[in-house]
Every structure is written in C-alpha cells, then in structure tokens.
Amino acid sequence: MATNTPETTEEGRRPGLIPRLANGNVELWANLIVLVWVIAFVLWQGVGFAITIGTVFAIWAILAVSLNLVIGFTGLLSVAHIGFFGIGAYSVAILTSKTDYSLLRTEGIPTYELPFFAALPVGIALAGLTALVVGVVFNRFRDDVFVLVSFGFAIISFNLFLNARAITRGAFGIHDVARPVIGTRVLDGELEFLVMALVCLALVSALAWFIVTSSFGRVLTAIREDEQAASVFGYQVTHYKLAIWVISAMMAAVAGGLFSSWTSFIDPNSFILLESILLVSIVILGGLATIWGSLLGAMTFVLLEEGMRFIPFLPDVYVGQARQVVLGVMLVLLMLFRPQGLLGRYRL
Amino acid sequence: MTQVPARDAEHYALGTVGVSKNFGGVQALHRLSISIPKGQITCVIGPNGSGKSTLINILSGVLPMDSGMVIVDGVGLRTVHPYETPDLGITRTFQDVRLFNQISVMDNIMVVLTERKLWPSLFQRSKSEHRQRAEQVLRDVGMWDKRDAMAEDLSYGQRKLLEMARAMALDVNIYLFDEPFAGLFPQMLVRVKDILKQLRAREKSILFISHNMEIVRELSDHLIVMDSGELLVEGDVDEVLAKQEVIEAYLGA
Amino acid sequence: MRRLIASGSRQGNILAIALATLVVAYLAWKVTESPSQSVQFAFNGLSVGAVYALLAMGFTLVYSTVWFFDLYYGAAAAIGAYSVFYLRSKEAIGGLYQVQNPVVNVLFAAVVAGVVAWALYEILWPRLRGRVSQRGMYGIVAAAGAAAGVYSGLVFTYTDNIHLLFGPVAGLAIGVIVALGVREALQRLTGDEGGRVAAYVSAAVGMAVAVVAAALIAGTPETKLYLSWAVSCLLAGCVGLGIYRGLYVTLRQRARSPLVMLVASMGILLAISAAITIVFESAPRPLPDAFGSRPLEIAGGNIKGFNFFTVGVSLVGFAGLLWLLQRTSFGRSVRAIGDDEDVSKVVGINTTVVIAIVFFIGAVFAAMAGILSGHDTAIQPRMGLLLLLKGWIASVVGGIGNLYGALVGGFALGMVEQFGIWDLAGEWKDVISFVVLILFLSFWPKGLLPRK
Structure with a gap:
C-alpha cells in the first residue's frame, strides 16, 4: 500500500526535506539510500571499477526504461524483452564482427565488417519488425495469458540464438564485435564507452519521457486501466498497444547493440529467460509507470551484486545467485507492502 | 458497411432494426427494433436480464450484434466498432462505473478530449484549450477541487458523476447512460437529473436505463419497455405508462 | 467471468481446420514412410507426454481453484528432483557429487515442523475447543511440530538409513490407506454406514498390513530410492503448503489482480532456483538409475521400463485426482471454491484449509513430474x-480447468513435440511447444476439452 504521507500540508506548501524523510517517505528514502550507496561504492572501489559498473548500469537502465513503457504505462506484463535485446545484440555482433573463421576449427559464419553505427540501426529496425509481427499475434492476449505467450517469445528467441548456427554460431558465440567509431576515434576506452552508453541512456529516457507526457502517453495509461472504455472514447487500442510495443522493442535493441559492442563477445547464455525475469523484477522494484524509478531500479540491481560481497562466507561465484535470492524476496515483499514498486505510480 | 434509408431520419437520432444477440444459447436480444427521438430523453425500462444493458453495449459497439442493424442519423450500420462511436456522435457510461482508475480525475477527462489519431497524439502536449474544456466540465459537475485525486480514491457518487462528466466532455449528439441513478444519494440524484435536463436543453438525444419509476415519469419523454430481449411497447411516456400490458408485465408485478 | 481471450473468428476456424488437416496428413505420411521409427517416436511422445500430463493435472487443479498462475509450481518440480538427488547423492555416479548441508537440513526440518504444527492445529483445535486452553493447544502443537521437525531433520541427515528411518512411516501410511479402503468396501458390502464391525475389522487389517509393510521396507535397503521419491514429494508439498499458508493467504487479501500473485510467485521461483544453484551448483546432474536402463524392444521401437512406469504414474495420478475431486467431500469443496470462493466461505467451507491441501497436492504432482523427468x-x-x-x-492445450483436458493435453503436447522433431532437430522442441501454444490460444482458446 502507498504510504499515506501527505505530500502537501494544509496551507498547500510542500513540507521540507527533513520532515518528509522523518515521515517515512519511501520515495525520498529510496533515492537517498541509492545515492549514498553510489558515493560509498565509488569511494570504496575506485573510479575505474565504477566506470565498468556504470556501463552495466546504463545497459540495464535502457532495458528497464523501455520495458517500463510496456509494463508500467500500458499494463502488459511482458517477459519477452530479452528477445529484442538479443536481436539488437546479435545484429550488431554479426554485422560488425571481423573474426577470420579459417583460423578457427569451428564452423564459420559470413562476416560483413560494418561499422557499429551502421549495424545498430539495422538491429533496431530488425527488432522493430519482429516486434510488429509478434505484436500483431500477441495483441489479443491480456493479463496472465499475455505473460505466458511472452515467456514463449523469450524461449523461442533464445532457441533461435542457440540453434540457428548458420547465423549465430550457436553456443560458440561471436567474437570481435566492433567498438563504435566516431569520426576517426575508436571508442576503445572504458570511460569513452561509458559516456556513449550514458548518452544513449539519456536519449532513450528523453524519448520515453516525451512519449509518456504526450497525449499518446495518457491514452496508454487509459488503455492500461480499461481497454474497452478507452476504445469507446474513440481510440483504436490495438494500434496504440502495437505502437508502444514496437517502440519499446527498438529501445531494447539499442541496449543489445551497446551490450555486444561492450563485451565484444556474445553467446546465447546472455539471453536466457532468467535474465528477462530479472529485468521484470528491476522494473517492478524501481517502480511501475515512472522513468526515474527504472533508472533507480537498474542502479539498485547493479549495486546489489556488489553489496552481496559483504555477506560473510559467500564464495564469489555465488554472488549473482545471492543477488537473485535477494531480488526474489524483494519482489515478494514489494507485492505484500508496496505493489507499485519503490517510486511507482501504478499498482499491479 | 451497408447504407439503407431509415424511417424519419430527421426525427430519430438513433435506432435499431431487428437486432439479435445470443450469449452461448441465451437470447439476450431478439429482433429488437427501437428508435430514439432527437433532442429528447428516452428511457429504457424492463426487468433484470431483459437485455437493456446489452442494447446499450450494441449501440456503442462494445458487443458485436449477431444480426440486424443499428441506425445512426439515418444511416444503417451492420457493425459498429467501439472506436467509431465518437465520430458517429455517440458516447456512453457503464453500469459498473468504469473509470481510468489509477490516473487523476483531470486526466480522466483529458483522455476524451485529446487527439484520436496515433501519430499526431505522440506530438501533442496538453493544450490550453483542452485544459479549459476539462476545467469547465469538472466545474459543471462540481469536481474541480478533486482534479488531482486518483479516480479510484473517489466515493461511489463522485465516481458516477465523474463518469458522466467524462461522457459529457465529448460534444456529441447522443448520450447513452446505463443506470445513471443506481445507488445514489438524494442530493446526487438531483445533480444527475439536472445534468440530463441540461443536455436536453442543449437539444442532445439521451437514452438512459432506470428502475426508478418516479424518475422515469419526471424525466423521460419517450419510453421503451423491454422484456426478455424483446420490445414490449414503445412510445410517448404517458401513453405507454397508461397501457395495461406494461402495468401487468412490469409495474404491477 | 472475466474474458481472458478474444474468441476466434470464422476465418480463424477455417484456418485452424486447414492447419489440423495438414498436421494429420504430415503424420500419416511419416507413419507410412517409416513405421518402426514412428513407433519409437510414439514411445518417446508417451513418456514425455506422461510427465507433461502430470504437470498439467496439478497445474490445472491449482489454477482452477485459486485462478492465478502460481509459478512456485515450477520450483516445486525442481525441489522434488533435487531433493531426490540430495537424498541419494552417494549412489548417483559413485558419489561424485555428494551433498550434505546442515543449513539445508535445518531449513527443511523447519518447513516440515511448521506445516505439521499448522495441520495439527487445524485438525485438533475445532474438536478440542473448550476442553483445552488456547495456550495449552499451542503447547501441544509446538511440541508435535518440533518432534516432526527433528524427525525430518534426521531423515535428511542420515540419508543412507532412509529405509530404517522412513520405512515405518511409509508402512503406517500404507496401513492407513488399506484400512480406509477396507472400511469403505465393508460398508458398501453390508450397507452399514458407520458400523462398528467394519471399523474394527478394517483397523485390524490396517494394523497388520502396516506392521508387515514397515518390516518389509525397513528390511530391504533396495527401497531407498523409492522412499526418497516419497520423501521428496512430501517435502515439495510441504513447501507449497507453507508458501500458501504463510504468504499467499495474506497476499490474496491484498492483491488487486492475479498479476500481483503471479509476480510474487515469480519472486519465489527466482529465490528458490538461485538457492538451489548455491547448494548444488549450476551444472546438470544425473539421478541414479531406476529399474535398470536396458530397453525393451516392442514393434520395432525401444522403450525403457522406467518409461512404462512414468506413464503408469501419470495414469494413477489422474485416477486418484479424479476420484478425489468427484467422489469425496473434499473434491466438492474444491469445485465449490473454484466456482465462487466467497460463497463457499459463507456456506461453511474452511477455504483456507481446502486450498492449502490443493496447493500440497499440486506441489506433489509437480515434484513427481520433476523427479520422473530428472x-x-x-x-x-x-x-x-x-x-x-x-x-x-x-x-x-487440453482446456484449462479440466482434469481430462490436462491428461489429453499433456499426452498430445508430448506427441506433437516428439513427432515435430522428426524432421527438425531435437533442440527445436521448446519452440514447437510454444508454437502449439500460440496456435491454440489464437484458434481454440478454450482448448481441446473446454471446462463446462
């Protein structure tokens, strides 16, 4: 349930920061804790590691923001996003990879050696096209059934990445994914890449903000609340749902492109169903129907892994698993006490 | 879309010709033909399950009809898509008040006012003219001070009022109200009655469902009596209420 | 009821019939082309389908009672399979991956203790109310729960002696079942409801059977694997019941939509599968052989004895569930709750207890399926x-909420999957399943055998 902290006093002025914190304003506390955590982390681990973590954050945040458009603003609980992420990642990897397969014993795939900025639009377009086709089929499903079919899309796309060996090299993965080149400058450095990832994040967030503050965004929330009522007031709801689905998938493809370029090697293991469930929990944790919340959720998720290292007797191999346990428990607690997530504007 | 000339297009805003609707073997409407006069208040009465709500659902395109035709302004339509209804000049409320719960009262009204086309709506921010119209509508029903509240936090009466306001924000010719008076306090009743009268004064055509005979007598000009999916009798309110069969089938029971 | 899915259109029906014809034609062509191979695929389809049918039965039972998708159900399958591995890790591939973890033992013991305490309280309190004080009741229940916890802790610690530790309990359970059966039969024969003779005779027979069975099981160390199955199923059931009672009851009162429940159970699934990885590592592990692995040859196809067993288990499970739902008062309560929970509450059904048992049974089915597929x-x-x-x-596929549908749907899905990979490669079977799902949701959203 939402905290019943009054946002405005009787005179209509917002109370100061300290009183609101003292009243247990969850949103403020969440922001404050994550901020302190970030600062502590940078001081503790040093700037170098913070840059790495920052890039991971940017990629997850782009995914979370894009997924929030679908879950939080349109009310479609989708587990499918990892598929679009993968399409973006594989497109960029296949189109930019320069591996000479004659030296490798394993089977090869054709190389195209395109620059990153030529490959990324292809990936985005491909993800958008896939989303369009999938969306036309999925548009009639709602609620739990939508969850089930979106599980289906995630599994089908994972199987395609794994088994369409002529295109993706299956479990061998694709090496030597190119880094972006701006002018003549190759973005080889971690810091340069971080800046680029953050720019992408800013662009995606700005676009998401532009969408949700427009009349279009308001219609999406109306569709989320009552599809039939929205249609009676003159909206072709299927078109709206399809549009946001495609836009969101294209944003996820941006994240995918960045991811494959950053790691320079991808294989199907990055696109398993579990990652998609983790992504959904990030979105719910940060808060439904809020863009800032998704950024906060992604930050929490990334820092949580580092936080897990404080647990005594936990071998480093299991840090990711421990984070998963904590996330799972958090999901349960959120559903019990705060179904809209930390900063959410919409309760499931 | 078939077009057929309808009777008295200039007198009747809306009508049905031989509309039937089946729900898995249950005949909800059976060859129903009614007409709703322009600029008047029409009331539909009938026992529970007689197909009153189904009628409104078919007129507003929420349910597809099995056979028959809906006539809007003299044009016969075999299918009505819900998203076409504002263009046809029709809007409605629902029996089980259906608001956009988790958005603000103001946004509930704004949704009906803004751009319908997908692409332009993406580039439309809230225009001041829309805001003014929404403010006017909310002030009309006395809910301007609630504009920032979530729709789900309102009381039942307020929700009912907001739903009517949302319908009235659309400037159309035909209003379909599904039980607008059910479960309201006397003060609220007066308010809703006033709303209906105002609409009539602006020469709008109104169809509403009610079980309250006093209100029916007071407000309606035209009366439709339904029983198990069929039209029992239709006509001027005083004439209909004087008929023996109505008294037996509905009022006397 | 809420409309979940838009119903299919006329063109949709035509398309669907065309599709079905195509599939049948393809199958017919395949079968005439290579009969012996199609027998093999049919056998594979049967044994995979049996597992799916088991899963579908439990799933549909839970879903049609509480009307939300419980993802813990998947975790129950994993818990069942891993619990067998945990109990028998010394025998699987020569004890290469032995696991024995006191934390796990304590955790499991705590779950069992909690569930036993709760069950005892629910059973005894309505009968003893007025005779025992509330505090006294808590004392009794806590003591019994603690005893059960200690006992189950021992079972999990001394996995080698499971036949000595758990054998008597299994024997007792068999005895009780036999006694109940005998009493039922005697009452039918004599037409004497609640007769004393029937009660005495059945009690005597049951006790004798229990003693013999307990002695036999405890004396045969070969039963260890089968006892581990029983323990694992019970454990998964207890966890399921515990999650329902401890979490879902509260959550359902607060939840505004089934999606809240789905997300919460997704959290549980995440947490449990990660916890399993921490204890057992993420690599695939084999379970020890059951019934030997030499295949039998029938009509040109090979089938293992174990696969027959799998099919048998799913049929027995189906018959048992059918009997439970259609012939017992418990079944009537379950169906009443599925139709309208609030009304059931009003007419005096203890919905919490009934649903808890449903969750227990559902988890047992899932665990059994997990073990068999493992x-x-x-x-x-x-x-x-x-x-x-x-x-x-x-x-x-079978029609959600229908038990017959679950059986048919499970076997149908298994068959389609296995015949589907005849021309495609085996790794595409998950894709095939989901394509089948999407086709069904689009054209036959109510499934093969719709719920009435």
Missing part, C-alpha cells in the same frame, strides 16, 4: 521454469 534426462536448477511452462501449455 530420471529420464538430468536435473538442472533451471529445470523448474521450463517444466512449469510445459505444464502450463499442456493445460491450455
């Missing part, structure tokens, strides 16, 4: 989610 292939911490999805699909 013996057939291997176990993996992530197996739960995939099994859950297959069960979900099978119940949609």
Whole structure:
C-alpha cells in the first residue's frame, strides 16, 4: 500500500526535506539510500571499477526504461524483452564482427565488417519488425495469458540464438564485435564507452519521457486501466498497444547493440529467460509507470551484486545467485507492502 | 458497411432494426427494433436480464450484434466498432462505473478530449484549450477541487458523476447512460437529473436505463419497455405508462 | 467471468481446420514412410507426454481453484528432483557429487515442523475447543511440530538409513490407506454406514498390513530410492503448503489482480532456483538409475521400463485426482471454491484449509513430474521454469480447468513435440511447444476439452 504521507500540508506548501524523510517517505528514502550507496561504492572501489559498473548500469537502465513503457504505462506484463535485446545484440555482433573463421576449427559464419553505427540501426529496425509481427499475434492476449505467450517469445528467441548456427554460431558465440567509431576515434576506452552508453541512456529516457507526457502517453495509461472504455472514447487500442510495443522493442535493441559492442563477445547464455525475469523484477522494484524509478531500479540491481560481497562466507561465484535470492524476496515483499514498486505510480 | 434509408431520419437520432444477440444459447436480444427521438430523453425500462444493458453495449459497439442493424442519423450500420462511436456522435457510461482508475480525475477527462489519431497524439502536449474544456466540465459537475485525486480514491457518487462528466466532455449528439441513478444519494440524484435536463436543453438525444419509476415519469419523454430481449411497447411516456400490458408485465408485478 | 481471450473468428476456424488437416496428413505420411521409427517416436511422445500430463493435472487443479498462475509450481518440480538427488547423492555416479548441508537440513526440518504444527492445529483445535486452553493447544502443537521437525531433520541427515528411518512411516501410511479402503468396501458390502464391525475389522487389517509393510521396507535397503521419491514429494508439498499458508493467504487479501500473485510467485521461483544453484551448483546432474536402463524392444521401437512406469504414474495420478475431486467431500469443496470462493466461505467451507491441501497436492504432482523427468534426462536448477511452462501449455492445450483436458493435453503436447522433431532437430522442441501454444490460444482458446 502507498504510504499515506501527505505530500502537501494544509496551507498547500510542500513540507521540507527533513520532515518528509522523518515521515517515512519511501520515495525520498529510496533515492537517498541509492545515492549514498553510489558515493560509498565509488569511494570504496575506485573510479575505474565504477566506470565498468556504470556501463552495466546504463545497459540495464535502457532495458528497464523501455520495458517500463510496456509494463508500467500500458499494463502488459511482458517477459519477452530479452528477445529484442538479443536481436539488437546479435545484429550488431554479426554485422560488425571481423573474426577470420579459417583460423578457427569451428564452423564459420559470413562476416560483413560494418561499422557499429551502421549495424545498430539495422538491429533496431530488425527488432522493430519482429516486434510488429509478434505484436500483431500477441495483441489479443491480456493479463496472465499475455505473460505466458511472452515467456514463449523469450524461449523461442533464445532457441533461435542457440540453434540457428548458420547465423549465430550457436553456443560458440561471436567474437570481435566492433567498438563504435566516431569520426576517426575508436571508442576503445572504458570511460569513452561509458559516456556513449550514458548518452544513449539519456536519449532513450528523453524519448520515453516525451512519449509518456504526450497525449499518446495518457491514452496508454487509459488503455492500461480499461481497454474497452478507452476504445469507446474513440481510440483504436490495438494500434496504440502495437505502437508502444514496437517502440519499446527498438529501445531494447539499442541496449543489445551497446551490450555486444561492450563485451565484444556474445553467446546465447546472455539471453536466457532468467535474465528477462530479472529485468521484470528491476522494473517492478524501481517502480511501475515512472522513468526515474527504472533508472533507480537498474542502479539498485547493479549495486546489489556488489553489496552481496559483504555477506560473510559467500564464495564469489555465488554472488549473482545471492543477488537473485535477494531480488526474489524483494519482489515478494514489494507485492505484500508496496505493489507499485519503490517510486511507482501504478499498482499491479 | 451497408447504407439503407431509415424511417424519419430527421426525427430519430438513433435506432435499431431487428437486432439479435445470443450469449452461448441465451437470447439476450431478439429482433429488437427501437428508435430514439432527437433532442429528447428516452428511457429504457424492463426487468433484470431483459437485455437493456446489452442494447446499450450494441449501440456503442462494445458487443458485436449477431444480426440486424443499428441506425445512426439515418444511416444503417451492420457493425459498429467501439472506436467509431465518437465520430458517429455517440458516447456512453457503464453500469459498473468504469473509470481510468489509477490516473487523476483531470486526466480522466483529458483522455476524451485529446487527439484520436496515433501519430499526431505522440506530438501533442496538453493544450490550453483542452485544459479549459476539462476545467469547465469538472466545474459543471462540481469536481474541480478533486482534479488531482486518483479516480479510484473517489466515493461511489463522485465516481458516477465523474463518469458522466467524462461522457459529457465529448460534444456529441447522443448520450447513452446505463443506470445513471443506481445507488445514489438524494442530493446526487438531483445533480444527475439536472445534468440530463441540461443536455436536453442543449437539444442532445439521451437514452438512459432506470428502475426508478418516479424518475422515469419526471424525466423521460419517450419510453421503451423491454422484456426478455424483446420490445414490449414503445412510445410517448404517458401513453405507454397508461397501457395495461406494461402495468401487468412490469409495474404491477 | 472475466474474458481472458478474444474468441476466434470464422476465418480463424477455417484456418485452424486447414492447419489440423495438414498436421494429420504430415503424420500419416511419416507413419507410412517409416513405421518402426514412428513407433519409437510414439514411445518417446508417451513418456514425455506422461510427465507433461502430470504437470498439467496439478497445474490445472491449482489454477482452477485459486485462478492465478502460481509459478512456485515450477520450483516445486525442481525441489522434488533435487531433493531426490540430495537424498541419494552417494549412489548417483559413485558419489561424485555428494551433498550434505546442515543449513539445508535445518531449513527443511523447519518447513516440515511448521506445516505439521499448522495441520495439527487445524485438525485438533475445532474438536478440542473448550476442553483445552488456547495456550495449552499451542503447547501441544509446538511440541508435535518440533518432534516432526527433528524427525525430518534426521531423515535428511542420515540419508543412507532412509529405509530404517522412513520405512515405518511409509508402512503406517500404507496401513492407513488399506484400512480406509477396507472400511469403505465393508460398508458398501453390508450397507452399514458407520458400523462398528467394519471399523474394527478394517483397523485390524490396517494394523497388520502396516506392521508387515514397515518390516518389509525397513528390511530391504533396495527401497531407498523409492522412499526418497516419497520423501521428496512430501517435502515439495510441504513447501507449497507453507508458501500458501504463510504468504499467499495474506497476499490474496491484498492483491488487486492475479498479476500481483503471479509476480510474487515469480519472486519465489527466482529465490528458490538461485538457492538451489548455491547448494548444488549450476551444472546438470544425473539421478541414479531406476529399474535398470536396458530397453525393451516392442514393434520395432525401444522403450525403457522406467518409461512404462512414468506413464503408469501419470495414469494413477489422474485416477486418484479424479476420484478425489468427484467422489469425496473434499473434491466438492474444491469445485465449490473454484466456482465462487466467497460463497463457499459463507456456506461453511474452511477455504483456507481446502486450498492449502490443493496447493500440497499440486506441489506433489509437480515434484513427481520433476523427479520422473530428472530420471529420464538430468536435473538442472533451471529445470523448474521450463517444466512449469510445459505444464502450463499442456493445460491450455487440453482446456484449462479440466482434469481430462490436462491428461489429453499433456499426452498430445508430448506427441506433437516428439513427432515435430522428426524432421527438425531435437533442440527445436521448446519452440514447437510454444508454437502449439500460440496456435491454440489464437484458434481454440478454450482448448481441446473446454471446462463446462
């Protein structure tokens, strides 16, 4: 349930920061804790590691923001996003990879050696096209059934990445994914890449903000609340749902492109169903129907892994698993006490 | 879309010709033909399950009809898509008040006012003219001070009022109200009655469902009596209420 | 009821019939082309389908009672399979991956203790109310729970002596079942409801059977694997019941939509599968052989004895569930709750207890399916989610909320999957399942045998 902290006093002025914190304003506390955590982390681990973590954050945040458009603003609980992420990642990897397969014993795939900025639009377009086709089929499903079919899309796309060996090299993965080149400058450095990832994040967030503050965004929330009522007031709801689905998938493809370029090697293991469930929990944790919340959720998720290292007797191999346990428990607690997530504007 | 000339297009805003609707073997409407006069208040009465709500659902395109035709302004339509209804000049409320719960009262009204086309709506921010119209509508029903509240936090009466306001924000010719008076306090009743009268004064055509005979007598000009999916009798309110069969089938029971 | 899915259109029906014809034609062509191979595929389809049918039965039972998708169901399958591995890790491939973890033992013991305490309280309190004080009742229940906890802790610690530790309990259970059966039969024969003779005779027979069975089981160390199955199923059931009573009851009062429940159970699934990975590592593990692995040859196809057993288990499970739902008062309560929970509460059904038992049974079915599929292939911490999805699909294919549908849907899905990979490669079978699902949801959203 939402905290019943009054946002405005009787005179209509917002109370100061300290009183609101003292009243247990969850949103403020969440922001404050994550901020302190970030600062502590940078001081503790040093700037170098913070840059790495920052890039991971940017990629997850782009995914979370894009997924929030679908879950939080349109009310479609989708587990499918990892598929679009993968399409973006594989497109960029296949189109930019320069591996000479004659030296490798394993089977090869054709190389195209395109620059990153030529490959990324292809990936985005491909993800958008896939989303369009999938969306036309999925548009009639709602609620739990939508969850089930979106599980289906995630599994089908994972199987395609794994088994369409002529295109993706299956479990061998694709090496030597190119880094972006701006002018003549190759973005080889971690810091340069971080800046680029953050720019992408800013662009995606700005676009998401532009969408949700427009009349279009308001219609999406109306569709989320009552599809039939929205249609009676003159909206072709299927078109709206399809549009946001495609836009969101294209944003996820941006994240995918960045991811494959950053790691320079991808294989199907990055696109398993579990990652998609983790992504959904990030979105719910940060808060439904809020863009800032998704950024906060992604930050929490990334820092949580580092936080897990404080647990005594936990071998480093299991840090990711421990984070998963904590996330799972958090999901349960959120559903019990705060179904809209930390900063959410919409309760499931 | 078939077009057929309808009777008295200039007198009747809306009508049905031989509309039937089946729900898995249950005949909800059976060859129903009614007409709703322009600029008047029409009331539909009938026992529970007689197909009153189904009628409104078919007129507003929420349910597809099995056979028959809906006539809007003299044009016969075999299918009505819900998203076409504002263009046809029709809007409605629902029996089980259906608001956009988790958005603000103001946004509930704004949704009906803004751009319908997908692409332009993406580039439309809230225009001041829309805001003014929404403010006017909310002030009309006395809910301007609630504009920032979530729709789900309102009381039942307020929700009912907001739903009517949302319908009235659309400037159309035909209003379909599904039980607008059910479960309201006397003060609220007066308010809703006033709303209906105002609409009539602006020469709008109104169809509403009610079980309250006093209100029916007071407000309606035209009366439709339904029983198990069929039209029992239709006509001027005083004439209909004087008929023996109505008294037996509905009022006397 | 809420309309979940838009119903199919006329063109949709034509398309669907065309599609079905195509599939049948393809099958017919395949069968005439190579009969012996198609027998083999049919056998594979049967044994896979049996697992799916088991999953679908439990899933549909839970879903049609509480009307939300419980993802814990997948975790229950993983818990069942891993619990067998835990209990028998010394025998699987020569004890290469032995696991014995006191934390796990304590955790399991705590779950069992909690569930036993709760069950005792629910059973005894209505009968003893007025004779025993509330505090006294708590004392009795806590003591019994603690005893059960200690006992189950011992079972999990001394896995080598499971036949000595758990054998008597299994014998007792067999005795009780036999006694109940005998009493039922005697009452039918004599037409004497609640007669004393029947009660005495059945008690005597039951006790004798229990003693003999307990002695036999305790004296045969070969029963260890089968006892581990029973323990694992009970454990998964207890966890399921515990999650329902401890979490879902509260959550359902607060939840505004079934999606809240789905997300919460997704959290549980995440946490449990990660916990399993921490204890057992993420690599696939084999379960020890059951019934030997030499295949029999029938009509040109090979089938293992174990696969017959799998099919048998699913049929027995189906018959048992059918009997439970259609012939017992418990079944009537379950159906009443599925139709309208609030009304059931008003007419005096203890909905919490009934639903808790439903969750227990559902989890037992899932665990059994997990164990059977684990013996057939291997176990993996992530197996739960995939099994859950297959069960979900099978119940949609069969018609959700219908027990017959679950059986038919499970076998149908298994067959389609196996025949589908005849020309494609085996790795595409998950894709095939989901394509089947999407086709069914689009054209036959109510499934093969719709719920009335």
